[in-house]
Amino acid sequence: MNRRCVLPLLAMGLLLAACGGVTSTGSFDGVTFTPGPLAFAVVDRHDITPSGGSYIAVQREESAMTLSIVLSGAIATATDSWRDYSAERLLSLKKELATLDGLHLHAIPLTRVVAGESLERRGVPGTEDAVEELQADVVVALPDAANVERQGLGADIAVKLTFDRVDLSQGGVISGVVELKRARAEGQSGEVATGELSVHFSAPVVTERLGKSNLSVVAPVMACAAALGPVRAGSCRDEEALPIVLSSGPLSDS
């Protein structure tokens, strides 16, 4: 790598380390992907299980603990309790989560969350060749008209996550890079955008209870948007948040 390449990368790394955030390099044949500025990570260490007429929090075995990382173009403060937003604010947030570039990486085994470690997801889920070391919902904003006119989007997406820095303590930060490869999926015809890009992120670790409450809003919306694709993702703003359990009992969104 020559000096002209190293200096910008070094500057990017310093910027991310200092401020937190998301930057991306590369594109899928001209289709860019910038899932920021929202970035946060949550470590899931507890299950909430029924106990008689109530619920209790039970800490999982370390091998069953997981990490989630959310990167999105949505504008929100990760340390706010989103379920307490007004109805209008919450609906706007869900619309942004559904229609702007976003990446929800989840089911990442905590035992593998160490600096320098890499995890991958590629292939058709459930098939023999698939590698599923983590789960990923990739939400792509609708590309501009000129791009759509020229080509569709390659539907075969491979994700590789590499951690640069891991600090899971209170106020800690996780940084790393997500490499996304988009290729033509089996059965796709016509011109499709393919290629590779890298998303560098620095995500503050939000405390578990608040983080999981916010994830209960994020997860169904981004899973829906990733499954439906950019043309129909707008309808995912109506996805209900997953129920959560509070001292007063289960709380659903509707």
Place this chain on the structure above:
Amino acid sequence: MTQHPPLRVLSLSLVFTLALATAGCRFCYWELEVELGDGEFDPGGTVFSYIDARDDALVEREQKPFIVSMLWIAFDPTSDLNDLSGAELEDYKHEQRLRDALALVFDDATALVSGATFESVSEGGSELVGEGFSARVHLAPERLTPTSTYAEFVPYGSRRQITVSVSEASVLPESTLLAGTLTVDISRADVDPPEVLTGRLEGTFRAPGIGERIAEQNLSLLALDDLLGLPRATEP
């Protein structure tokens, strides 16, 4: 009488604000002492009652339930919430889910006479005692902050003992009213985890009656019939 809660995030239309001002505090009589969690329980924004005289098919029931609804959100229950915009309705519905509410359901309105006492006991959501009376307490969920932890997560006990003593009752269609004292004991059921939050609410209420049609329509528009476990109009 309790202070009316500030309408922080509710965006009320001018018309609706005027309607509320006109109604004054006619529908918000609720006075109680609270020994519970953070010390707050306030379903005194709107308190009203109605007689559930007809089922879903609008057929008159032989035995007519009497329902008291107490909500944190403040509105004039005699006004038609259909006049609000969809966004405002959504605000009301969303906000009430995050706030306190309480419903009392008396199976037979004619049983409500001055001096009558009713008791309901439930555990884990199942009714144990409730001859002709049931109640649902919706406690506002606690607000999560960046410092909330599972170490401090303690659920409320699932045993709910609710007692109502009637001091004044009228089940005449033109002057429906129920007033009385109310006690809610929240305690640990045998099946609950060893450590639970407990508490007691005790106070008086006065629930003026409104028409069944407007009451049921408004509660349904706010999706509160589900939240408060109100009886579905059609029963097998």
